[in-house]
Amino acid sequence: MKSKILVGVQFGMILLMLLPLGMPTVYFNIGAIFIVIGLAVGVAALLKNKLGNFNIVPDIKEDCTLIKDGIYSYIRHPMYTSVVVTMFGVLLMYFNRVEMILYAILVVNMLVKMFYEESLWHCEGDEYREYAKNTSRLIPKVF
Numbered sequence: 001m002k003s004k005i006l007v008g009v010q011f012g013m014i015l016l017m018l019l020p021l022g023m024p025t026v027y028f029n030i031g032a033i034f035i036v037i038g039l040a041v042g043v044a045a046l047l048k049n050k051l052g053n054f055n056i057v058p059d060i061k062e063d064c065t066l067i068k069d070g071i072y073s074y075i076r077h078p079m080y081t082s083v084v085v086t087m088f089g090v091l092l093m094y095f096n097r098v099e100m101i102l103y104a105i106l107v108v109n110m111l112v113k114m115f116y117e118e119s120l121w122h123c124e125g126d127e128y129r130e131y132a133k134n135t136s137r138l139i140p141k142v143f
Contacts, residue, residue, distance in 0.1 A: 003057035006113040010083070013106035017087055022096040031092030038086030044071040045078035058117035066121075068131055074140040076131070077117075080110050081138045114138075 025031075046054070048070040055064070071078045084107060091103045114137060121128040137143055 002116065003059045003113075006109060006116065007057050009109045010106065010113065013102050013109065014083070014087060017090050017099060017102045017106070020094075021098050022094040024093060025095045027092040027095060031089040031094075034089030034092060035086050036089075038082045038084070038089060041071065041075075041078050041085060042082030045082065048072055058113050058120065060117075060120050066127060066131060068135075072135070074135060076135045076137050077114050080114050084110055084138065 048067050050065070075081055087103060087106055091099050118128075118132070118137075122132075
């Protein structure tokens, strides 16, 4: 149930942020660059996943494989990075108080979702713990 709530909040915030809640800002083009970068990270992550291995909820699927190569050799959660960076681009494009609040809720939700998923992986054994020592969560060499 917790996983479904986290995913529901995530998609709700994304949907609300994509509604036309304001006028384009002077940062529109910079926002577009962030969107392209975020989407590129997401595509790189999807290309490394096998179709049955991908899971939108943070629960660990039975018989899933821990991916440790490609973009996953730098970032443990590239899909979360993709969402955060892409939606930061949207925030820049239509910067206003409502968008800032929605983005803050989205980021907090993504962090809760990420830490929850990591807690589940840590229960799976030493492979994930070793992998976590050698990679960053969202931004290589930063976090």
